Amino acid sequence: MDGLNELISSLLPYTEWPMFILLIGGGLFLVFYSRFAPYRYFGHALAVVSGKYDDKNAKGDVTSFQALSAAVAATVGLGNISGVAIAIHDGGPGVVFWIWMTALLGMGIKFYSGSLAIMFRATDAEGHLQGGPMFYITKGMGKWAKPMAVFFSICGMIGFLGVFTANQFTEAFMGVVQPHETIFATSEYNWKLGIGFFLAIITSIVIFGGLTKIAKVASAIVPFMVGVYLLAVIFVMASNAGDVWPALKMILVEAWNFDTMVTGGFWGLVIIGVRRAMFSNEAGLGSAPMYHGQSKNDEPTKEGLVAMLGPFIDTIMVCTFTAVVIILSGAYLEEGSGITMTMTAFEKTLYGMGDVLLMIIVTAFALSTLFTYSYYGVKSLSFLTTPKIGKWYNVFFVVMVVFAAVASLQLVKNLIDLSYALMVIPNMIAVLYLSPKVNAASKKYFKKLKEGGA
Numbered sequence: 001m002d003g004l005n006e007l008i009s010s011l012l013p014y015t016e017w018p019m020f021i022l023l024i025g026g027g028l029f030l031v032f033y034s035r036f037a038p039y040r041y042f043g044h045a046l047a048v049v050s051g052k053y054d055d056k057n058a059k060g061d062v063t064s065f066q067a068l069s070a071a072v073a074a075t076v077g078l079g080n081i082s083g084v085a086i087a088i089h090d091g092g093p094g095v096v097f098w099i100w101m102t103a104l105l106g107m108g109i110k111f112y113s114g115s116l117a118i119m120f121r122a123t124d125a126e127g128h129l130q131g132g133p134m135f136y137i138t139k140g141m142g143k144w145a146k147p148m149a150v151f152f153s154i155c156g157m158i159g160f161l162g163v164f165t166a167n168q169f170t171e172a173f174m175g176v177v178q179p180h181e182t183i184f185a186t187s188e189y190n191w192k193l194g195i196g197f198f199l200a201i202i203t204s205i206v207i208f209g210g211l212t213k214i215a216k217v218a219s220a221i222v223p224f225m226v227g228v229y230l231l232a233v234i235f236v237m238a239s240n241a242g243d244v245w246p247a248l249k250m251i252l253v254e255a256w257n258f259d260t261m262v263t264g265g266f267w268g269l270v271i272i273g274v275r276r277a278m279f280s281n282e283a284g285l286g287s288a289p290m291y292h293g294q295s296k297n298d299e300p301t302k303e304g305l306v307a308m309l310g311p312f313i314d315t316i317m318v319c320t321f322t323a324v325v326i327i328l329s330g331a332y333l334e335e336g337s338g339i340t341m342t343m344t345a346f347e348k349t350l351y352g353m354g355d356v357l358l359m360i361i362v363t364a365f366a367l368s369t370l371f372t373y374s375y376y377g378v379k380s381l382s383f384l385t386t387p388k389i390g391k392w393y394n395v396f397f398v399v400m401v402v403f404a405a406v407a408s409l410q411l412v413k414n415l416i417d418l419s420y421a422l423m424v425i426p427n428m429i430a431v432l433y434l435s436p437k438v439n440a441a442s443k444k445y446f447k448k449l450k451e452g453g454a
Contacts, residue, residue, distance in 0.1 A: 019278075096323045098273020105283070116300070122135045
């Protein structure tokens with residue numbers, strides 16, 4: 001594992017510039033090119049999600065709300081709870097500002113990629129509608145771009161493994177329950193292995209049921225788990241109301257700290273923010289369009305507006321609340337990264353019971369993320385082979401859940417960071433290349449909306 005980690009760590013720096021230019025540069029271009037449409041039509045996007053504009057005759061397997069729930073289930077999870085803690089541990093409180101900036105640009109990116117997911121759909125060998133980067137690359141850009149779609153799918157088979165979630169859930173369970181002391185005396189390694197097998201069995205029950213089952217489970221769990229988590233965080237913030245503004249002020253001041261101790265200085269601070277924001281909301285990654293491509297919706301712009309709500313819910317809201325609790329509690333000044341830091345913050349601020357409550361929330365987050373991520377990997381392998389062979393990805397996925405439970409956080413984090421950075425390259429090139437088609441479609445849609453016909 002150490003050898004593998006060293007290899008991945010040596011490759012990561014080479015991905016920083018392409019990822020930064022495509023995500024930040026490309027995101028800025030799309031925001032201005034759309035004339036701020038994602039932000040101007042935010043209220044309309046909420047109305048679409050509520051089902052007000054649903055078309056019962058539209059093709060697809062799930063509703064826009066279910067697609068958003070499934071996509072948010074994959075993004076609102078341990079990326080928000082422990083990913084933010086890792087970011088603050090690696091870069092200090094100021095990194096949160098760069099997470100915000102990337103998320104705002106991410107809303108623009110998701111508007112375009114969500115629209116393309118509907119615009120360029122295909123039917124697989126089993127007659128199911130499919131959408132996502134591999135389809136808008138091949139159908140939108142042409143056959144010459146197929147190597148990009150293949151590259152995306154290969155990286156996706158690694159990037160969409162549930163390794164980070166399985167690893168952080170195991171850490172949380174070991175930290176709160178301490179089973180080797182309270183339940184059964186055996187080595188920590190054996191307990192971690194046991195937790196890995198438990199997660200693998202639970203995940204198998206749902207993921208072998210397919211998309212409809214995943215969407216139903218996700219749309220049931222996600223609103224509830226986000227609600228409980230936000231209530232807990234709001235209670236902490238209300239109890240420490242006088243410290244909330246200083247915490248936010250610290251984020252803003254430290255964001256421009258050129259003397260920061262982060263590796264790579266100010267540039268390192270920004271890179272950490274961009275990486276963790278992408279890990280949190282997956283804007284530019286190309287994962288969410290795979291769900292949105294199967295929405296019962298024939299209107300690309302409508303689905304683009306639904307998709308762009310993801311980064312807002314996931315990063316602007318959930319990540320900010322997590323960051324404020326970590327800063328309020330002073331947990332970021334102590335040893336420990338990832339879920340351990342967030343556990344400490346909750347324990348300190350919720351009368352010693354916060355870590356137990358967070359453990360319950362983390363369980364729901366972890367399971368919903370594992371259920372949804374497997375689907376992305378199945379689609380990646382299905383594109384490279386056939387839907388029949390693609391389903392075998394779930395076996396690989398389940399085996400890697402067990403591996404992740406005993407792996408180090410550093411190895412898991414680096415593996416995902418490298419895969420994500422490589423997936424951004426073909427996806428963002430395609431989104432930027434096809435953006436004029438999205439603008440043309442949205443111009444027609446917004447005109448129809450003004451005339452009351454949407």
